Amino acid sequence: MKEIHIGLIGAGWMGKAHTTAFHNAKMIFGDDMPVFEMVSDVNEEQVKNFAQKMGYKRYTTNWMDIITDPMIDLVDIATPNCMHFEMAKAALEHGKHIFCEKPLSLSAEQSRILADMAKEKNVVNYCGFSNIMNPANQYVKELIQSGKLGKIMRVHATYDQDMLLDPEIPIAWRHINKFAGSGALGDLCSHLLSVFQMILGDIDEVIGVDSIVIPERPIKAGLKELQKVENDDIITFLIKYKNGIIGDISSSRVATGRKNYFYYEIQGTEGTVVYNLERMCEVQVYFKADADRDNGRDCGFRTVLLNPEHEGFKYFQPAGGIAIAFDDMKTLQAHTLMQALHGKDYICNFEMGAKVDGIINAVLKSIKSRRWEKC
Structure with a gap:
């Protein structure tokens, strides 16, 4: 068992659901220890409160802080649809593992770019279609x-x-x-x-x-x-x-x-x-x-x-x-x-x-x- 340092982008309802799920997976399955390293959101008051409530060590209003942080192993994208492509692409370029809520992007062309990049980078690239599970x-x-x-x-x-x-x-x-x-x-x-x-x-x-x-x-x-x-x-x-x-x-x-x-x-x-x-x-x-x-x-x-x-x-x-x-x-x-x-x-x-x-x-x-x- 090891620690997996998570950086969450998006301090809303879905971000809360993801954070709770990682905690529950550790408790139920004995999975690796999730370390809630950093959370990002454009609303500073909201992200500060979210970090305190959900157990994140740090918070930021600039999502690139999560992408570039060497401590973070997994980038968790729980933002509105239009932001997925830019954030996932940046995370791939930095060699991070990614958990991205669906849809992967706003277009077939953008999603194909991400799918091909993920194969090339050989990182975990998970798209959050909940009903599959x-x-x-x-x-x-x-x-x-x-x-x-x-x-x-x-x-x-x-x-x-x-x-x-x-x-x-x-x-x-x-x-x-x-x-x-x-x-x-x-x-x-x-x-x-x-x-x-x-x-x-x-x-x-x-x-x-x-x-x-x-x-x-x-x-x-x-x-x-x-x-x-x-x-x-x-x-x-x-x-x-x-x-x-x-x-x-x-x-x-x-x-x-x-x-x-x-x-x-x-x-x-x-x-x-x-x-x-x-x-x-x-x-x-x-x-x-x-x-x-x-x-x-x-x-x-x-x-x-x-x-x-x-x-x-x-x-x-x-x-x-x-x-x-x-x-x-x-x-x-x-x-x-x-x-x-x-x-x-x-x-x-x-x-x-x-x-x-x-x-x-x-x-x-x-x-x-x-x-x-x-x-």
């Missing part, structure tokens, strides 16, 4: 790879929230393309795309359509002056996989009544699996063989409760049916990252980040061209 998604991957669902034919999926349904919510960086890259597509759909990259492989081509439901928002709460919303409130696109699977993926950030509706259905010739993140510890599975045995009299979807037999679950709960949550996925993420520092394989690298951003780029291109575009 969800034991339910790992179970679905194993189920499909086992062949129990037969040949996979189709995927149907959506990720819906209503967090931006209120038109009085002021304009924010998520609404502006130069800061966010896209709307619901990059913010929410990217989570589905990362899981399907792991489970189903590479997408070949896409065609999409989008909608801006609330075209203008107040520049500040309570003010009448409005600013234009530049990106999608709703996105829908068709997909064709290189292995022949077809499907549709949607997302909405104005979906009335939906809070965290990360839902997908994957259909195979021998069975179908359904998952909804709002019921995080339940997976619905239908096996055609059940119907074949009794002529369909008692057939139907069965509910599989996550339990210690499923990858990752056993570290948090001793028996099935006991809930785990978002923070547990982040802890599994931190553990995987710590293991990667010792040479263990991991899937959420910058290459995956570049592939997801390549799909997003193809969807945006198809919306403009109104035709199928290659990923």
Whole structure:
């Protein structure tokens, strides 16, 4: 066991989640000791308070202080999307290991640069797609790879929230393309795309359509002056996989009544699996063989409760049916990252980040061209 000195850029909610996850990974898995060396944020009062509360030795308002500090082994980037490329590139140039929240960057071109640099530098390069570490998604991957669902034919999926349904919510960086890259597509759909990259492989081509439901928002709460919303409130696109699977993926950030509706259905010739993140510890599975045995009299979807037999679950709960949550996925993420520092394989690298951003780029291109575009 050794010490891993961490420099965090971004003293917000996600920075707190990352810090807590590293601490929990040490306590649960016996991973290397995280040393919270330095944290950076543009708001001096906020970063000072964050450092004191979360146990960081030092704080700064200049993120380059973290990049250039010889004490720091791992640069943890938990900032808005538009800052990821510059910060990750600088960290790579200084030979640092990197944990970067998704998306990797705002464009497929930038993400490809980072993925290629990471290979050249041979450092740990982890992109923070949280749902990859969800034991339910790992179970679905194993189920499909086992062949129990037969040949996979189709995927149907959506990720819906209503967090931006209120038109009085002021304009924010998520609404502006130069800061966010896209709307619901990059913010929410990217989570589905990362899981399907792991489970189903590479997408070949896409065609999409989008909608801006609330075209203008107040520049500040309570003010009448409005600013234009530049990106999608709703996105829908068709997909064709290189292995022949077809499907549709949607997302909405104005979906009335939906809070965290990360839902997908994957259909195979021998069975179908359904998952909804709002019921995080339940997976619905239908096996055609059940119907074949009794002529369909008692057939139907069965509910599989996550339990210690499923990858990752056993570290948090001793028996099935006991809930785990978002923070547990982040802890599994931190553990995987710590293991990667010792040479263990991991899937959420910058290459995956570049592939997801390549799909997003193809969807945006198809919306403009109104035709199928290659990923």
